[in-house]
Amino acid sequence: MDKSLYLRLRHRIQVNPNQIVRLEDVAQLVADSRTIDKVRQMEIYHVNVNDKSIKILDVMRIIEEIHLIDKNIDIQTFGPAQTIVEIVYKKKQFKPIFFIAVWLLLFLGAALAIMNFHEDVSMRVVHQKIFKTITGLDDEKPLLLQIPYSIGLGLGMILFFNHVFRKRINEEPSPLEVEMFNYQQDLDQYVIMNENKESSKNINDN
Known part of the structure; x- marks a missing residue:
């Protein structure tokens, strides 16, 4: 069975503090439904209190995380090699x-x-x-x-x-x-x- 996964990282995403960033949040995925269901909810990063406002996620790290789930998946990447994760804190009240x-x-x-x-x-x-x-x-x-x-x-x-x-x-x-x-x-x-x-x-x- 073909286990090819085509992955394209998004250039920038916005998340909330303490949010769990999953693969489907940072990337567009194309593969058979079974492969996508296996990897799309995998945790890529957990935003913590030490993060300021920007976090960079690299495609090489994401590939490693996917291979921890299934090393037989053939990953084909397109587009940017990094995703900028912007952590959006509560906005100050308009004055x-x-x-x-x-x-x-x-x-x-x-x-x-x-x-x-x-x-x-x-x-x-x-x-x-x-x-x-x-x-x-x-x-x-x-x-x-x-x-x-x-x-x-x-x-x-x-x-x-x-x-x-x-x-x-x-x-x-x-x-x-x-x-x-x-x-x-x-x-x-x-x-x-x-x-x-x-x-x-x-x-x-x-």
């Missing part, structure tokens, strides 16, 4: 005062950045010259240009970030989401290389 403080900080910072940029490039003078070119009139406050420009600036930011509050305008990711994704990928790679003991060997290791 509106902190939200308001952060919102005001970001709002004032963005407003100052925009105003300083406009001052650096002499945007008011540019508007005055454009207004005089179009109408032939001198106006220190060409509101016919400044008001639509201000509205367009806000609409441009909405289109750039592809969100109106929590509602997404379309399915295309925004540049901020792409940068956050790249940052998360780099962070995961760093965690895998530094937290996974199986990925490195020191000169004093036996």
Whole structure:
């Protein structure tokens, strides 16, 4: 009887403190039903109080655990060689005062950045010259240009970030989401290389 097991580790999973991590939690499995029933509930790791927020599970250790149950299973692995186990602790209660403080900080910072940029490039003078070119009139406050420009600036930011509050305008990711994704990928790679003991060997290791 064919005992081939095709195993693909998930890139990242979330667990609760003191949870038992089983094989079906960390991997996608393809095999005959008898083989899957034999291994899918096997314990891979037990989250304990000494764990902080990240634990790395290596595919080689998982293969060893499977062979302890049945050494005749032919394991074929695909995808990543490690799974990042993120331990999710109880979230702190939301505090509106902190939200308001952060919102005001970001709002004032963005407003100052925009105003300083406009001052650096002499945007008011540019508007005055454009207004005089179009109408032939001198106006220190060409509101016919400044008001639509201000509205367009806000609409441009909405289109750039592809969100109106929590509602997404379309399915295309925004540049901020792409940068956050790249940052998360780099962070995961760093965690895998530094937290996974199986990925490195020191000169004093036996």
